[in-house]
Amino acid sequence: MTDPQPAHEIEAVFRQKGIPFTRQRRQIWDFFAGADRAATITEAADALRGEGVGQATVYRTVQLLSDLGLLARVQDGRGEICFIAPPIGHSHPLICGVCRRVVRFDGDGDVAELEARLAEATGFAIYGHHLEIYGICPSCRAAKEGDHGE
């Protein structure tokens, strides 16, 4: 439940919509799906530069995957915009502010009541939310304590 969708399932989504799933698109998907932490577009472009994927294609494909709901945009501890391949279904990221490792969770139960109260109180028609939680992962905590100094 925390593993991202394999490429062949993504390919099915593409086919169903009549969108070609090219070699480059697979490589870009694999880059994000294979990472256990959030990555920036620049990092993806750099990693795939030597693999026969142009940077324009990386930008275009990240945009495409985001539009299809197959990539989620988050921000790391320093406010950098990163992307992650979410697992099947709806979830939210718990992000390590140091190494950007991501653990997904489902927090909708907690937010649903809140949204109902807000809709009632404000008259807004609520259509979405954005919830990220930040922390320091166990291994980064250990590394920090090993660090002599604060």
Added chain:
Amino acid sequence: MTDPQPAHEIEAVFRQKGIPFTRQRRQIWDFFAGADRAATITEAADALRGEGVGQATVYRTVQLLSDLGLLARVQDGRGEICFIAPPIGHSHPLICGVCRRVVRFDGDGDVAELEARLAEATGFAIYGHHLEIYGICPSCRAAKEGDHGE
């Protein structure tokens, strides 16, 4: 409780830290505090261009105010990065995806239990969160229905 802090209270924060509260910094604060909706840095720079505030100063000051926790970064319906002057105390934004009007609320009660569960389950040391809720405000909804078409 939903009004932003007046400039003289901000000035007190600056003084207490020994940071000059210049004319330009006041103008930039007033721009964000006076708006009832999220605004981009570019919009602030454009609005203050003729008022004797350079764009470099706008960027520097938004950075400074954010560092001091006096401005919050959010994103609008199209993913644009905007800033808002939060009211006294901790809160979260409910943002209209059409006009970017912002209503603040306190959702920490709902998130606290979730965070405790996550800390327990993952071993992360949680230090913060980012929660935004998106909707369409009553007036934009009315405008949309008045619109003939979907």
Added chain:
DNA sequence: ACTCCAGTTGAGAACGGTTCTCAACAGTGT
């Protein structure tokens, strides 16, 4: 197999938001 064709790709140019430079300026203390 050959052609057709709409969609995709990538090198490089263009673009535009953000940051940097540095000389002028403002404020404070002596």
Added chain:
DNA sequence: ACACTGTTGAGAACCGTTCTCAACTGGAGT
């Protein structure tokens, strides 16, 4: 008045992102 420190802003530089357009790809039709 003077020195000193921090701020400001016009313009240049920077760099991440988007655009251009010719070459390419792959599927459909014949």
